[in-house]
Amino acid sequence: MVIAKKFILEKPFNGAPTEDNFKLLEEELDELNKGEILVEAIWLSVDPYIRPYSNHVSPGTTVMGTQIAKIIKSNNQDYKFGQLVFCSTGWRTFSIINPTTLEKDGMPTFYLLPDFGNLSPSLGLGVLGMPGNTALFGFLNICDPKPGETVVISAAAGAVGIHVGQIARNLGCYVIGFAGSDHKVKWLKEVLKFDAAFNYKTKDVNAALLEAAPHGVDCYFDNVGGDFSSAVIYRMKNFGRVSVCGSISSYNTNPKNLPKVSMLQPAIVFKQLKIEGFIVSRWADKWQSGIERNLNFIKEGKLIYPEYIVQGFESLPQAFIGMLNGENLGKALVKV
Ligand SMILES: NC(=O)C1=CN([C@@H]2O[C@H](COP(=O)(O)OP(=O)(O)OC[C@H]3O[C@@H](n4cnc5c(N)ncnc54)[C@H](OP(=O)(O)O)[C@@H]3O)[C@@H](O)[C@H]2O)C=CC1
Ligand SMILES: CCCCCCCCC/C=C/C=O
Numbered sequence: 001m002v003i004a005k006k007f008i009l010e011k012p013f014n015g016a017p018t019e020d021n022f023k024l025l026e027e028e029l030d031e032l033n034k035g036e037i038l039v040e041a042i043w044l045s046v047d048p049y050i051r052p053y054s055n056h057v058s059p060g061t062t063v064m065g066t067q068i069a070k071i072i073k074s075n076n077q078d079y080k081f082g083q084l085v086f087c088s089t090g091w092r093t094f095s096i097i098n099p100t101t102l103e104k105d106g107m108p109t110f111y112l113l114p115d116f117g118n119l120s121p122s123l124g125l126g127v128l129g130m131p132g133n134t135a136l137f138g139f140l141n142i143c144d145p146k147p148g149e150t151v152v153i154s155a156a157a158g159a160v161g162i163h164v165g166q167i168a169r170n171l172g173c174y175v176i177g178f179a180g181s182d183h184k185v186k187w188l189k190e191v192l193k194f195d196a197a198f199n200y201k202t203k204d205v206n207a208a209l210l211e212a213a214p215h216g217v218d219c220y221f222d223n224v225g226g227d228f229s230s231a232v233i234y235r236m237k238n239f240g241r242v243s244v245c246g247s248i249s250s251y252n253t254n255p256k257n258l259p260k261v262s263m264l265q266p267a268i269v270f271k272q273l274k275i276e277g278f279i280v281s282r283w284a285d286k287w288q289s290g291i292e293r294n295l296n297f298i299k300e301g302k303l304i305y306p307e308y309i310v311q312g313f314e315s316l317p318q319a320f321i322g323m324l325n326g327e328n329l330g331k332a333l334v335k336v
Pocket of ligand 2: 048049064065066088090107245246279280
């Protein structure tokens with residue numbers, strides 16, 4: 001008999017998540033039916049999307065999320081004991097999956113983990129998974145950066161931001177990052193060799209850009225939204241491109257009561273800007289090739305991928321809350 005631990009959403013989020021929003025339960029799992037496999041979580045991902053997407057989830061539901069898990073029992077000839085999988089089974093230790101009946105459209109929710117060689121399988125939740133594909137496709141396809149161009153990245157010391165910054169550096173762009181602590185700013189400059197980096201909590205964004213990009217910004221990879229992003233957009237050059245990846249500054253706010261920000265139309269019209277939002281599932285058909293490209297960048301020494309690891313399944317709420325508060329430098333993960 002297998003007993004799974006799982007976190008449910010005990011009560012809806014109202015503002016910033018707290019530990020009271022979550023409840024840890026145990027659940028006895030059934031025997032496997034034909035075609036099913038039993039997997040045991042090894043690594044779980046805590047991602048910003050969990051906060052806004054959970055606005056539409058009923059209390060009592062297992063908290064959404066992805067994990068790297070090991071097949072520990074299989075009633076499906078295509079899947080063997082010991083293989084590692086990526087799956088979207090939520091915050092739980094053991095899960096039963098029938099790979100053949102899963103939805104095939106949209107965001108990939110289950111696959112055998114590709115061979116990462118001697119790299120950690122945890123990378124399948126970060127640089128070699130959804131955040132990695134977000135950075136790769138979302139930056140290159142929407143910002144269309146050229147060597148020598150000036151690129152600004154917000155939440156630049158997080159999973160996606162670190163990756164976008166390195167792609168931009170490798171292309172020969174002039175890279176400016178914004179992050180929420182002096183430690184992160186120092187790291188972006190000293191380790192990633194960003195041309196400039198600022199702590200958005202202590203430095204006015206307009207002043208920072210006048211200093212670091214006096215001639216304006218060509219590409220903005222926007223992870224945060226809000227007035228911060230309006231300020232960047234007013235510093236764009238003519239024909240600048242903005243990839244709107246996230247809006248984390250608004251995730252803890254009730255969607256019916258979002259903050260008012262400076263209107264953008266004058267900048268968009270007179271600077272002839274392109275501003276495009278995206279959800280990474282739009283590149284679902286290129287998922288595995290994105291992973292391969294990012295793996296090659298790592299092998300070529302062109303991409304580093306720090307991880308911020310919190311130990312223990314029971315720490316998931318704390319890790320999630322910490323990530324939203326900016327405790328992580330790199331991909332935020334929980335190791336069971
Ligand atoms: N469109 C898509 O398909 C996808 C979008 N995303 C989005 O990309 C963004 C980054 O995600 P990811 O790399 O996984 O997460 P990160 O690893 O960047 O972690 C989130 C970071 O956001 C920063 N942050 C939190 N609150 C604020 C705020 N109010 N203003 C500015 N920064 C804030 C914190 O860093 P700091 O210390 O700098 O404040 C924190 O570390 C998110 O907006 C996410 O929703 C991610 C994946 C797919
Ligand atoms: C339960 C798994 C669902 C996976 C959803 C992933 C959403 C990624 C898009 C993110 C948007 C903003 O962060």
